[in-house]
Amino acid sequence: MHELSLAQGIIQVIEEELEKRKEKGTVQKINLRIGQLSCVEPEALLFSFGFCSKETQCENAVLNIEKVPLACECQNCGKNFLPKEAIFICPDCKSCRIKILSGEEFYIDSFEIE
Amino acid sequence: MKIKVLKDVLKANDTIAEENRTILRKKGILTLNLMSSPGAGKTLILEKTVERLKKDFKIGVIEGDVSTSNDARRLARYDIPVIQINTDSIGGACHLDANMVKEALGSLNLSSIQILFIENIGNLICPAGFDLGEDKKIIVLSLTEGEDKPVKYPVAFRKADLLLVNKLDLLNHLDIDLELLLKNSRKVNPDLKSIQLSARTGEGIDKWAQWIKKNLDLKKRRSGALGS
Ligand SMILES: Nc1nc2c(ncn2[C@@H]2O[C@H](COP(=O)(O)OP(=O)(O)OP(=O)(O)O)[C@@H](O)[C@H]2O)c(=O)[nH]1
Ligand SMILES: [Mg+2]
Ligand SMILES: [Zn+2]
Numbered sequence: 001m002h003e004l005s006l007a008q009g010i011i012q013v014i015e016e017e018l019e020k021r022k023e024k025g026t027v028q029k030i031n032l033r034i035g036q037l038s039c040v041e042p043e044a045l046l047f048s049f050g051f052c053s054k055e056t057q058c059e060n061a062v063l064n065i066e067k068v069p070l071a072c073e074c075q076n077c078g079k080n081f082l083p084k085e086a087i088f089i090c091p092d093c094k095s096c097r098i099k100i101l102s103g104e105e106f107y108i109d110s111f112e113i114e
Numbered sequence: 115m116k117i118k119v120l121k122d123v124l125k126a127n128d129t130i131a132e133e134n135r136t137i138l139r140k141k142g143i144l145t146l147n148l149m150s151s152p153g154a155g156k157t158l159i160l161e162k163t164v165e166r167l168k169k170d171f172k173i174g175v176i177e178g179d180v181s182t183s184n185d186a187r188r189l190a191r192y193d194i195p196v197i198q199i200n201t202d203s204i205g206g207a208c209h210l211d212a213n214m215v216k217e218a219l220g221s222l223n224l225s226s227i228q229i230l231f232i233e234n235i236g237n238l239i240c241p242a243g244f245d246l247g248e249d250k251k252i253i254v255l256s257l258t259e260g261e262d263k264p265v266k267y268p269v270a271f272r273k274a275d276l277l278l279v280n281k282l283d284l285l286n287h288l289d290i291d292l293e294l295l296l297k298n299s300r301k302v303n304p305d306l307k308s309i310q311l312s313a314r315t316g317e318g319i320d321k322w323a324q325w326i327k328k329n330l331d332l333k334k335r336r337s338g339a340l341g342s
Pocket of ligand 1: 284
C-alpha cells in the first residue's frame with residue numbers, strides 16, 4: 001500500500017497552506033475525508049504519518065479520519081445507489097454500467113493550528 | 115484556529131499526469147500502462163511485443179520495479195531506449211506515480227519514440243489509483259491466478275481499457291474456467307475487451323500487435339487533427 005506517499009502528500013499540502021499564510025504555529029489536528037474505495041488503511045496511514053511528520057509543523061497533529069461511503073449512478077436508468085458489494089450492479093435494472101460518484105477521494109478537509 | 119483546505123491529496127498526481135499527457139500528445143506517442151500482479155508476464159509480453167514491432171516502429175520502455183534492474187536489462191537487449199525506475203530509493207512505493215514518469219520522460223529522447231510502454235510495479239491494487247498520463251491502461255492476468263481475480267480486485271479491472279489473458283499455453287494443464295474469468299471481468303467492466311495470448315509460445319501476440327497498431331493510428335490521426 002502507498003500510505004507513505006499519501007502521508008507525505010498530506011504534509012506537503014499543509015506546509016504549502018502554512019507557507020501561503022505565513023503561519024508559524026503548530027498543527028493540532030488534520031481533518032481528512034477518505035473514500036471507502038481509496039484502499040487506505042487508517043492504521044498504516046497513522047503510522048506513516050507519525051514517521052513523516054517528525055520535525056515538521058505537523059509533528060503533533062492528530063489525524064481525524066472521516067470515511068466517505070461509496071455512491072454510484074447507473075448509466076442505464078439513472079438510479080443513484082450505495083452498492084453493498086465490490087461489484088456494482090444497479091438494484092433496479094441490473095445493469096453493470098455504473099459511474100462512481102463518490103468514494104474514491106482522499107481529501108484534506110481542514111486543519112487546526114495553535 | 116481552523117483552516118479550510120478542501121484539497122484532494124491525489125489531485126497533485128492527476129495534475130502532473132495531465133502534463134505528461136500533453137507532452138506525449140504533442141509528440142504523438144502512444145503510451146500504454148501495463149499493470150498486473152507480480153509474475154503475470156508483463157516483461158515477457160513486452161519482450162515478445164518489442165521483437166514483433168521493433169522493425170516497423172520506434173519503441174521505448176519505462177520499467178517500474180521496487181528494486182533491481184533485471185527487467186530493464188531484459189528489454190535493453192533489444193536495443194531500444196529503456197529507463198528503469200526503482201521505487202526502493204523513494205520509499206518502496208507499490209505503484210508508479212505521474213511524477214516518476216515525468217522524470218523518466220525527461221531522460222528519454224521523445225522524438226525517437228512512437229510507442230512507449232510503461233511496465234508498472236507488480237501489484238493489482240495500488241497502480242490502478244494513479245494516472246500516469248497514459249493513453250490506455252492494460253491489465254495482464256495470467257491463467258494461473260484464478261478466474262475470480264476480476265471480482266476480487268475490481269478497481270483495477272474497472273479502470274482498464276484492455277485485458278490481456280496470459281499463459282494461454284497452460285490452459286489444458288490447469289483447472290481454470292476461462293469463460294468464467296471473462297464473464298467475471300465483464301461483470302466489473304462491461305466494455306472491457308480482452309485478448310488471450312501466451313508470451314511463451316507467441317500465440318495471440320499478433321492480435322495484441324494489431325490492437326497496438328490500431329491505437330497508434332487513432333492517436334496519430336487525433337494529434338494530427340489537433341495540430342492543424
Ligand atoms: N508458461 C508460461 N510462462 C510465462 C508466460 N509469460 C510469462 N511466463 C513466465 O512467468 C514468469 C514471470 O514472467 P515476467 O515476464 O517476469 O512477469 P512480470 O509480470 O514482468 O513480473 P514482475 O515484473 O516481477 O511483476 C517467468 O518465469 C516467465 O517466463 C506464458 O505465456 N506462459
Ligand atoms: Mg516484470
Ligand atoms: Zn439501472
